[in-house]
Amino acid sequence: MTSSQEIFDSLIIGAGPAGLSAALHLGFQRRKVVVVDRRSSPMYFYTNPVNNYPGVKPNCSGVQILKKIQGEVSEYGIPIQSGNVISIQGKCPDFEVEVLPKRRTAPPTMFKAKTLVFATGTARMHPCVKGDWRRWLRYAGKQNISFYCPECESPLTTGKDIIVVNTGTVNSALYIANRVKPFAKRIRIFMTEDSYMPFKEEDKDILDRSRFEWTSGLIERIEAATPGENQRLITTTEQVFECNHFFVAWVAIPRSELAVKMGVEVDQKGNIITDHRGKTNVEGVWAAGDIRPITQSVAMAVGTGNYAGVMIDHFLRKLD
Ligand SMILES: Cc1cc2nc3c(=O)[nH]c(=O)nc-3n(C[C@H](O)[C@H](O)[C@H](O)COP(=O)(O)OP(=O)(O)OC[C@H]3O[C@@H](n4cnc5c(N)ncnc54)[C@H](O)[C@@H]3O)c2cc1C
Structure with a gap:
């Protein structure tokens, strides 16, 4: 196991539109953020043009939107780490997050963060x-x-x-x-x-x-x-x-197992329950996008991700 020496203001699980939008706001506020993703967002594979997200018609696909947001996030020096989050220990402001890298031969890495965002989406059958x-x-x-x-x-x-x-x-x-x-x-x-x-x-x-x-x-x-x-x-x-x-x-299966393990409240289907700002019942933990019980769309993912980013920044000011 290797350990990152940095303590991040926020660790975001999921680099779909929700996680990246949260990262974008936090990066703009000069917060130290890392995004971890195992790359199974539908945005990576759908090439149909998106018709219901403002400003991208006529021919912008899911993957093109995602690449644009990734580029904007990278401009703030935020790493988008490829890997699978497999366990979370500790509590706010001392979360320890274990990430299994995509390359199976590499050892897991431990990240430390003050706050967490679940932007893990849903698995589709x-x-x-x-x-x-x-x-x-x-x-x-x-x-x-x-x-x-x-x-x-x-x-x-x-x-x-x-x-x-x-x-x-x-x-x-x-x-x-x-x-x-x-x-x-x-x-x-x-x-x-x-x-x-x-x-x-x-x-x-x-x-x-x-x-x-x-x-x-x-x-x-x-x-x-x-x-x-x-x-x-x-x-x-x-x-x-x-x-x-x-x-x-299809059936959508919310990817909320890790959240449940740390005591985050979910509904009957497994979607993470939050207040309207995306804050869960566990101190320092937010959720955004499809993992919440909301309409599954890019616009909703971006909106809830942005709101989570804004609220985390406010929350961190109290810890600063
Ligand atoms: C075929 C298809 C077409 C669609 N077309 C449209 C459309 O035209 N317009 C529209 O508005 N919406 C569309 N959608 C819906 C839209 O893609 C989703 O609502 C949106 O991607 C949700 O974003 P998200 O960030 O919440 O989750 P996701 O995009 O699902 O991203 C979640 C990310 O979290 C990662 N993750 C999960 N668990 C872990 C873990 N433990 N460790 C590391 N990473 C993890 C996943 O790998 C994934 O990359 C479509 C969906 C599909 C499947």
Whole structure:
């Protein structure tokens, strides 16, 4: 184990838009900050243009927005450390945070910080292809082949033939189908039988009673062609389903295990509970972005991250 000699004013877990926005404000206030990230923000992989974040239209993707904010954060000399936070000890203002570097051969590093921000987001359950969700990643959020966000992307299905590929509960499939209904030309639901949430017998009745065509099965392969045209989903029984886009109905699992271990309060789903400023029940600990029970969007992540940064700066003034 190596130890960083510095004591940081704040250590931010997660370099998605929430964590980076908190870092940006604190850096501007000349605070000593480190951001740690294991690089699984959806912003790293989605290349569809973002339509609902101000000032970036017409063709700025998630990854481009993230790179811009990373550049601004780096201008304040804030390190964005690649690694996985695996444990947190101590209490405010003496937190000790253990980080396992991305390079497995390197030893863990211990960081000391006065305050913490959980900007850890949520894990999304992708559909499995041949039993492995990693095989779906090449289609996730890529060039309008598959959509994920009903709030951000439903209108992009206008006049299109959509297959809702479900990895969550039957209710999440129906929610997406209903959100897309005012726009799409045709909607079918494909219930994956190897998904995170088991597909139950009673789900069939619910789907039969719904106004949507549906089927279930296991995905053998995807033939994703031109974005927006002729996507093909082929099942293990060689059934072929063609559409313009897939819309994934997923389960979100908040990444709050570490917070829970230190006594941070979460709701039934595991989202971190805070006051409206992002302050948790544990002294010196804030949360921002998707990890809070709020609409999952870049704008909300940036807003809550900024607010957490402002409040931490105020809090640190009392410790200075
Ligand atoms: C395909 C897709 C398309 C989307 N399109 C849009 C859109 O068009 N418009 C829009 O507004 N929103 C969109 N969203 C939602 C948006 O991407 C999220 O709301 C936003 O990224 C949330 O930001 P965040 O910073 O809270 O969390 P995240 O972006 O999820 O970042 C959290 C980071 O924390 C890191 N982390 C977690 N735990 C640890 C740990 N223990 N140690 C180290 N690092 C850790 C993760 O690796 C991750 O990088 C989309 C999402 C998806 C999946």
